[in-house]
Amino acid sequence: MKLTSLLQFAIVGLVSVGTAYSQAKLVEKVTRKGNELVIPYEKYVLPNGLTVVVHEDHSDPIVHVDVTYHVGSAREEIGKSGFAHFFEHMMFQGSDHVADDEHFKIVTASGGTLNGSTNRDRTNYYETLPSNQLERALWLEADRMGFLLDAVTQKKFEIQRATVKNERGQNYDNRPYGLAGEYIAKNLYPYGHPYSWLTIGYVEDLNRVDVNDLKNFFLRWYGPNNAVLTVGGDVTPQQVLALANKYFGTIPRGPEVTKTIVPAVVLEKDRYVSYEDNVRFPMLQIAYPTVPNYHPDEPALDALAEILGGGRTSLFYKNLVKTQFAVQANAGHPTTELAGQFALSVLPFPGKRIDSTQALIRRTMAEFEKRGVTDDDMAQFRATRETQLIQGLSSVSGKVSQLAAYQTFLGNPNYLPQELKRLQSVTKEDVMRVYNQYIKGKNAVILTVYPKGKPETVTTPDNYTISTAGYKAPDYGYAGLKYNKPKDSFDRSVKPGPGPNPALKVPPFWNDKLANGIKVIGTRNDEVPTVTMLFTIKGGHLHSANDPGKAGIAQLTASMMNEATQNFTSEQLSQKLDKLGSDISIRASTEEINISVESLVKNLDSTLALLEEKLLRPRFSAEDFDRLKKQQIELVANQSTQPVVIANKAYNKLLYGAGNIRAVPVSGTTRTVESITLDDVKAFYQKYLSPTVTNLVIVGDVEQKAVMSKLAFLNKWAAKPVTVPTAAVTRKVDKTRLYLIDKEQAAQSEIRIGYLTDLPYDATGDYYRASLANYMLGGAFNSRINMNLREDKGFTYGARSGFASTHTPGPFTAQAGVKAAATDSSVVEFVKEMTRYAKSGITPEELDFVKSSLGQSDALRYETSLQKAFFLNRIIDYNLPKNFVEQQSDILRKITKAEIDAIAKKRLPVNNMIITVVGNKQRIKPSLEKLGYEIVELDKEGDPVGTSANQKGNEAPPAKMSGGKGE
Known part of the structure; x- marks a missing residue:
């Protein structure tokens, strides 16, 4: 649909619509005429309080379904942090009519993609599928909204608890500066404030909770009256409403949910805090408390952040980066439902002092006060934000997500025109006013992250200790909650079939x-x-x-x-x-x-x-x-x-x-x-x-x-002859070895297992067929590797495998980041799965899944401009025929179990692979030695330990080997 249109906004009132969905009440209908930026939709409310928003867009044969619950980590209690996010994981573990791990399998087999996300204020679950799979998606979402708890088991609970811990290890504990946000949150907000911990939570809190806590969390927050169902794409409102009534209409209303109200944060002094991290550059981050999202002052503070540290025209770039004082310097203004913060962040080069960094920041602020805000500043801000809003509407998922967010937090899906108006109406005077009101002379949290072993980097001692004084735990109403299942006139155990296949639209070019x-x-x-x-x-x-x-x-x-x-x-x-x-x-x-x-x-x-x-x-x-x-x-x-x-x-x-x-x-x-x-x-x-x-x-x-x-x-542009080097790659692996690289105190280990293939990329030959064979091994979420290491064992946040070639042959690689204690076991499970797949091949059921999933997924591949661009780039780069997609479909349809089995046997040489492990050697080496592989220790540059500086970059004999049994 074009965005060349005017808004026609009609409040239709609480009137009933056709007999097929007579329970749904039409609240409003927004259409588009003219050139105003708007997302057309119809909004309904079911008797149980579920809000349904439908956006009709027939430009691509896909549908995006989003269910947003107005609950995030801000609804958690002290001592039970991370629970909202933990529960998001549990929502994928099956319900009464959907077996364990079937949610991912059903959506993927239908040619779709899916996921969920949790932030401070909301949790959402979403799927993008071919539009003929709409009913299946709504059936799945309704089943976990209405029929979850009896399927929750202690075993599932423990596995997902381990998965969340792995996610924390991968994204926070094992990542440079990964804990900076946590330090800012707990020191910026008062003890017990809903934002004083991160969504991921603390490991000790995850260890503390039990399965009954989880069930109460569901009963308290996951009612239909605390949710918004938003559907967009190749659908009609009548179609969506009929199915929403059928699958969601009988789910009982949950406890009432009221808006959280907290006082604005006020800091009595600058709070200096610091921590040590395994980083090269120190980091100075200054965070001022500001306003929540949708506050009238939010756009002006956003503009201020752009002027101070938003890009190459910013003052931070000019004074800190351009002068070679810092490798990075920026400003931002992230806001959420209850509060916001104005954050200044600088990574000075090694050897630069933190007090010098603060002095430069103060001089930059003084320069801003003297310089003021220019017309160019405002023109840049408005144009950039307008483009971002427009680009966010390039996909159905983007439009649905925007409608869902506006409805969840404002009760008004049609906030986009007002959002644009807010941005366009910000003045230079507004920017200076918010600078004086929220930043100038105001107190902040001042965090220093200093490199390991260099505490002298901190030039101002820590001066703030978190106090529990005055904190009173909120009563969220968990007492006496009861689980009431829906009562239906149809059999929910019958999985809906797909509708007629939509016409595939490969972009004409x-x-x-x-x-x-x-x-x-x-x-x-x-x-x-x-x-x-x-x-x-x-x-x-x-x-x-x-x-x-x-x-x-x-x-x-x-x-x-x-x-x-x-x-x-x-x-x-x-x-x-x-x-x-x-x-x-x-x-x-x-x-x-x-x-x-x-x-x-x-x-x-x-x-x-x-x-x-x-x-x-x-x-x-x-x-x-x-x-x-x-x-x-x-x-x-x-x-x-x-x-x-x-x-x-x-x-x-x-x-x-x-x-x-x-x-x-x-x-x-x-x-x-x-x-x-x-x-x-x-x-x-x-x-x-x-x-x-x-x-x-x-x-x-x-x-x-x-x-x-x-x-x-x-x-x-003058033409000249250029020859691109195409050196042949002939490196072979004589036997499987394990290469170990020490990463001191690492919370997780990074594993890479694979070899260099003889397969260049081709769209319809051996490479394409090898990719089909890998899909069930490690290419899909419910592949054997991921289901084993993540869902069955809880070793990792995610594991996968795949072929990666271009014009020249590339590697086959299986990889994951795993918890340190499971490093040896993870290597064993990787090799076991590859060995089993090479020996026994694919099952008939798995082959059906591959054909169903990949055969229907083309509907999702060509929606956005970027997707179309990558599709066309592959055609021109590899000189592919115009009908190569049809050729791939024919290969997929005809490929047999015998062909897949032969590919797996040929392409998984488990006795001739490279195993690379990066982790805490002191902790993981003894157990790795028991696996029987020859172990070669490498340094962080990938050279054998003991190689002299002048040998680096050349082939060197292995050093410090242990083990030696081989495979």
């Missing part, structure tokens, strides 16, 4: 070519008034194969192209782009340099003029080069603090061999980046960036002829 050799592919997408362009310049990091001592130069060149041009400074370019609501980003990857362009249709000409500057006239100034080179060297060094990066680097080096450029990260190494000069960057740009190796994808509300005429400037 056109091809063209510019005079200098750029290949162009595009499609019209008129659902939102935007244009997406993706340039792919082949080569990227691979060109460093010609000069390995300069590895990292592709990334440094791309970074330089994001800076000043011959006619504009980088700040001027950013300002122009922000005022247009546009974005131009240049990035390097292993095989490409990518340029992405996002623009509103009305601003495309102006955006392309700036693209011409960036692509054809980069300035390559010495000042920019010095700063970006220093940042890249520091970021390379910082990788040694991140377990995921350590594991990936070591695994790639083992796969390809230290002499292969694919074994070196795109960022390079400290040594290689140090060797790069400005002349090297200029030469790389001149030698390797050419239209002869460039593809361009265009998706948007533009016609081929019109957009091609706008691209004439690209013919100024």
Whole structure:
């Protein structure tokens, strides 16, 4: 649907609608006429209090279903933190009529995707499916709303408790700066405040709760009167309402839920707090208490954050990043239902003092007061936020999520026009007023995260101790709750079948070519008034194969192209782009340099003029080069603090061999980046960036002829011959070994198991068939690997496997982050599942699942502009036939169990794989030694322990081996 329309808002009143859904009361109907930004919908309320919002959009044959409950971690009690999120996990563990782990299986087999999320104020559950699966989705959601508790068992409870602990370990405890938010929350808000703990909760609280606590939580908060069912896509309101009445209408109303009211946070003094972390850069974060979301002052505070630290035109960037004082400096204003915070965050380079950082921040604030707010500041803010609102409507899921949020927190799904009006009406005076009211001279929480072993980084001692004085626990009304199941006139155990298959809409596309050799592919997408362009310049990091001592130069060149041009400074370019609501980003990857362009249709000409500057006239100034080179060297060094990066680097080096450029990260190494000069960057740009190796994808509300005429400037780009290195990869693994990398005090271990295949990417050959074979092993949520390690054992937050090839053969990899105590057991289970699959193959039931799931999922693949762009990019990159999707469908339909079994047997050589483990060696090595593998210890660069500095980067003999039995 186009967003070229006027709002027609009709309050229809509490009148009944047709006989098929006569219980539902139509509250309001919003349609669109003209050019106002609005999401059309109809809103109903069932007698049990369930609000139903329906958005009709027939542009794609899909439906998105969202059930949002107005309960998050803010409804928890002291000592029971993390419960709302824990309960979200339990909602996927089956109900009376849906067996254990069947929710994921049913939706995935229907060609859909699903998930849930919890934040401070709400929990939502959602599915995107082909539109003929609507009834099945509503049946599933209603069953867990009305029939959950008898299916909750102690075993399920324990497994999901372990999974949540793993999630905390992966996303908080084992991640640099992962606990910063927790420290801010518990020190900014009073003891017992609903926001004084994070949604993930504390491990000791998770250990404390029992299954009865969980059941009471469900009975208190999960009633239909505390929920919003929002459905959007290729549906009609009549269709949705009839099914909503059938499946949700008999669910009894739950206890009443009232809005939480808390006083505004007031700090009596600056609260200095700190903690030690395994990081390279210290971090200073300053958090001021502000206002909740939808407060009248929220947009002005958002604008203030953009001006101070929102991008390259911000004062923080100018004074802290541009001056090479900090690697990163920004400001933000996150808000939620009960409160907000204005956060300033700076990562100074190692050796910079925290008191110097604070002094720079104070000087920057003083400069802002003197400078004031400019007209350009406001134009940039308004344009950027308007574009963000429009882009959020590019998918049915985006529109449904917005409607659900507005209804949950405001009772008004039609808040979008008012949101836009709020943004457009913010004045310069408003911004200065909120600065004086909430920031200037006000107290804040001032957090320092200091590198391990460097407590001297903290220049102001901690001065705040959390006090429990005055706290009174709220009575949330858990006493006397009873479980009342719905009483129906139909059999809920009968799983609804799908409706008629929707017509699949593979986007029609056109091809063209510019005079200098750029290949162009595009499609019209008129659902939102935007244009997406993706340039792919082949080569990227691979060109460093010609000069390995300069590895990292592709990334440094791309970074330089994001800076000043011959006619504009980088700040001027950013300002122009922000005022247009546009974005131009240049990035390097292993095989490409990518340029992405996002623009509103009305601003495309102006955006392309700036693209011409960036692509054809980069300035390559010495000042920019010095700063970006220093940042890249520091970021390379910082990788040694991140377990995921350590594991990936070591695994790639083992796969390809230290002499292969694919074994070196795109960022390079400290040594290689140090060797790069400005002349090297200029030469790389001149030698390797050419239209002869460039593809361009265009998706948007533009016609081929019109957009091609706008691209004439690209013919100024002179063509030159470029050869992309294609060195053959022949590295083989003689036997399975385990490579261990020590990550001191790591809460989790990162595991990578795999080998380098001989399969390049192809869309309809052996690679595609191998991907089909892997889907049941480790490609789907309910694959064997994930169900074993996550759902059955509780070892991990998620485990998967897959093939990853491009024009050259890539690896097969099975991977997960697992709790440290289960490292050895996880390796065993990975190998066991691969061995069993290679030996016995797929079951007939699993094969049916693969065909059903992948056969119907095409309906979801081409909805948004970005999805269409990636689809077209694959066609042009691999020169695929126009009907390759139909060819894939035919292969999928005809593939047999015997074919899958043969692929599994051939492609899972468990005796010739690389096992890489990054974790706390002191804790995990003794148990790993018992597995019988030869163990090779590596350092954080992926080199054998004991390798001298001048040997790094070359093949070296293994050192410090233990075990030795082999497989």
